[in-house]
Amino acid sequence: MTKIAVAIAGCGAVAATGLGLKPLQHAVAANVSALRPREGVPGKMPQPIVAGFVAAEIVESLRAGDALHAGSRAYLFAAAAAREAVDNASAVFASVPPPRRGFVLSTTKANIEALDQLVRQQPVSDVAQRHLQPALLAADLAAAFGCQGPVQCVSAACISGLLALQQGAAFLRRGLADMVLVAGVDLLSQFVLSGFNTLKSLDPDGCHPFDQARAGLSLGEGAGAILLTRSELVAPPRLHLAGTGTSNDANHLTGPSRDGSGLALAMRRALAQASLAPGQIDFLNAHGTGTLFNDNMEALALRSVFGEQVPPFNGSKGIFGHTLGAAGVLETILCVNALQTRMLPGTPRLRTRDPVAPDSLLFEPRPAAKLERVLKVNCGFGGTNAALILERE
Amino acid sequence: MNKLAVHAAAYLGPEGFGNDLTGLRPWPGPLTGPFQRGELEGLHWSLFSASDPSRFLRMDLMCRLGYLAAELLDVNFDALSDASRDQMGVCVESFTGSLDTDIRFAQTPRPSIFAYTLPSTVIGEICIRFRLKGPVLSLIAPDTRGTSSLAEAAEWLREGEAERVLCLGLEGLNRATAEAVKLPAYLRPSRWHAAALLLGHAENSPRARPLSAGPLVAVCRQALKM
Numbered sequence: 342m343t344k345i346a347v348a349i350a351g352c353g354a355v356a357a358t359g360l361g362l363k364p365l366q367h368a369v370a371a372n373v374s375a376l377r378p379r380e381g382v383p384g385k386m387p388q389p390i391v392a393g394f395v396a397a398e399i400v401e402s403l404r405a406g407d408a409l410h411a412g413s414r415a416y417l418f419a420a421a422a423a424r425e426a427v428d429n430a431s432a433v434f435a436s437v438p439p440p441r442r443g444f445v446l447s448t449t450k451a452n453i454e455a456l457d458q459l460v461r462q463q464p465v466s467d468v469a470q471r472h473l474q475p476a477l478l479a480a481d482l483a484a485a486f487g488c489q490g491p492v493q494c495v496s497a498a499c500i501s502g503l504l505a506l507q508q509g510a511a512f513l514r515r516g517l518a519d520m521v522l523v524a525g526v527d528l529l530s531q532f533v534l535s536g537f538n539t540l541k542s543l544d545p546d547g548c549h550p551f552d553q554a555r556a557g558l559s560l561g562e563g564a565g566a567i568l569l570t571r572s573e574l575v576a577p578p579r580l581h582l583a584g585t586g587t588s589n590d591a592n593h594l595t596g597p598s599r600d601g602s603g604l605a606l607a608m609r610r611a612l613a614q615a616s617l618a619p620g621q622i623d624f625l626n627a628h629g630t631g632t633l634f635n636d637n638m639e640a641l642a643l644r645s646v647f648g649e650q651v652p653p654f655n656g657s658k659g660i661f662g663h664t665l666g667a668a669g670v671l672e673t674i675l676c677v678n679a680l681q682t683r684m685l686p687g688t689p690r691l692r693t694r695d696p697v698a699p700d701s702l703l704f705e706p707r708p709a710a711k712l713e714r715v716l717k718v719n720c721g722f723g724g725t726n727a728a729l730i731l732e733r734e
Numbered sequence: 735m736n737k738l739a740v741h742a743a744a745y746l747g748p749e750g751f752g753n754d755l756t757g758l759r760p761w762p763g764p765l766t767g768p769f770q771r772g773e774l775e776g777l778h779w780s781l782f783s784a785s786d787p788s789r790f791l792r793m794d795l796m797c798r799l800g801y802l803a804a805e806l807l808d809v810n811f812d813a814l815s816d817a818s819r820d821q822m823g824v825c826v827e828s829f830t831g832s833l834d835t836d837i838r839f840a841q842t843p844r845p846s847i848f849a850y851t852l853p854s855t856v857i858g859e860i861c862i863r864f865r866l867k868g869p870v871l872s873l874i875a876p877d878t879r880g881t882s883s884l885a886e887a888a889e890w891l892r893e894g895e896a897e898r899v900l901c902l903g904l905e906g907l908n909r910a911t912a913e914a915v916k917l918p919a920y921l922r923p924s925r926w927h928a929a930a931l932l933l934g935h936a937e938n939s940p941r942a943r944p945l946s947a948g949p950l951v952a953v954c955r956q957a958l959k960m
Binding site: 384385449450453456457459460470471473474475476477479480493494495496497498504508511515531532535536537539540541586587588589590591592593594603606607610721722723724725 | 820824829831833836837839840841843844845848849851852853854855857858859861862864865866867868869870871872873874875876882889895915916917918920921
């Protein structure tokens with residue numbers, strides 16, 4: 342691997358917590374959940390649904406600000422997050438000419454609600470239909486932000502976000518770009534909600550990751566964006582993307598492997614790429630969906646890699662739900678926040694730790710005695726696993 | 735640095751099917767137009783594999799295409815060591831993705847269909863079949879040529895992330911499915927095909943050939959002398 346260091350220049354977010362990074366940071370600091378019950382969700386499913394919905398007034402304000410894309414919530418969410426990430430690094434962004442700016446989109450279903458409308462023969466705008474195709478959504482977002490370099494769209498279930506960050510870093514390391522805007526987005530729609538409902542994966546009470554009485558996941562929607570640059574373009578103190586790794590369980594399509602070996606392999610690959618030993622990781626942000634099998638599998642994977650010295654770790658999906666293709670980006674933003682504030686985040690909605698989970702599981706936020714390197718993991722349908730390491734320079 | 739090579743190539747599309755050893759062969763029976771539903775309902779399974787087709791018959795269109803193309807490579811993955819399979823990357827690229835299955839699920843939500851509403855599910859099916867552990871990547875492209883996956887695979891090989899990489903370009907949408915929702919023409923793939931390449935470092939093997947520049951589908955067709 343060529344030794345070109347990749348730095349994080351800016352972040353942006355839209356989630357159930359609200360528009361922007363600040364409400365997300367407040368939710369993390371207060372260890373509160375933005376999951377809410379909602380009645381009247383279309384489709385045959387139990388009501389209310391507890392999920393991380395982006396507030397209607399935020400959607401309306403985004404629509405009012407961009408009439409051209411008002412029909413595509415996926416575009417509006419991703420563009421809002423990307424705009425914040427760019428604004429947070431405006432001088433750096435402006436210093437890189439458009440042909441040297443890349444763009445990577447992460448999504449599982451793009452503007453999927455347009456398909457719900459097509460199937461029900463409801464009116465659907467041209468832009469809403471166009472953004473059913475994830476690469477066309479990526480192309481439109483890249484054009485809007487003047488990213489004329491390489492453009493790519495990753496769609497790999499719930500590891501999409503970490504894969505997109507991996508691909509963005511690869512563009513920089515290969516010299517294809519000097520800056521890459523990475524955005525992840527997914528929507529709560531009838532399609533997605535009814536899908537997880539048919540699998541009986543949803544906890545009617547809302548998710549409780551790593552809890553003894555956990556009963557399933559909660560879905561969420563929104564977007565996250567991270568601006569990656571060649572390190573020398575950003576003034577210190579800098580955070581680097583130090584390594585990534587992926588794997589497949591080769592075991593089951595919709596369920597995690599029982600032994601955690603696939604996720605452990607992805608973590609070991611990320612550690613190897615970053616030239617780090619497990620003992621050098623100070624904090625880990627888990628996938629932590631709140632399903633019985635996922636959280637069991639993760640606990641096994643953590644013990645496999647770290648032995649009895651599992652670093653402090655948390656699960657974030659109690660804050661804004663499982664945001665699917667946005668999850669890897671949004672949850673990496675929480676890791677960036679932890680490194681910047683030197684605060685370890687808690688696990689909202691956790692009541693009683695399942696004994697299967699290592700006892701370093703964080704209930705509440707607390708200051709970190711040492712926080713230099715963070716490991717982020719995600720797992721997904723199809724037996725996919727991904728890991729990513731951030732470190733302070 | 736070692737040069738990269740195509741270790742095996744396979745293709746199936748309207749013109750026929752085959753690999754770099756056999757060349758392109760015609761279908762034994764008529765194909766009923768661009769992906770009418772039912773075209774691959776086990777009709778040609780026996781051409782590719784002697785294994786139990788029950789798993790194949792549960793799959794959606796994209797997974798069937800990927801599975802058939804991987805079988806058609808005629809590579810004995812089972813003979814590889816565990817260490818080799820742990821270093822076998824899988825990279826899938828598609829314009830259409832799982833759209834055919836997405837539409838079917840939106841019409842009739844069933845759990846057996848939902849598992850296939852992701853373009854990356856085919857990676858899981860192939861990894862389960864051949865016991866491959868990755869790395870993995872699933873890309874949605876703005877066209878059907880497979881413009882990015884070969885470059886990604888080449889970088890994995892050069893950077894030592896994988897010893898070999900299975901690259902797949904998969905496109906297919908049943909006409910009836912698309913017409914049922916009046917899907918705009920530009921969201922339908924211009925063609926259907928499954929193209930598979932097994933890439934690795936150059937080796938002293940009669941089957942290995944230098945990796946030429948170009949999109950996945952073109953390189954694959956070139957290997958079959960199409």
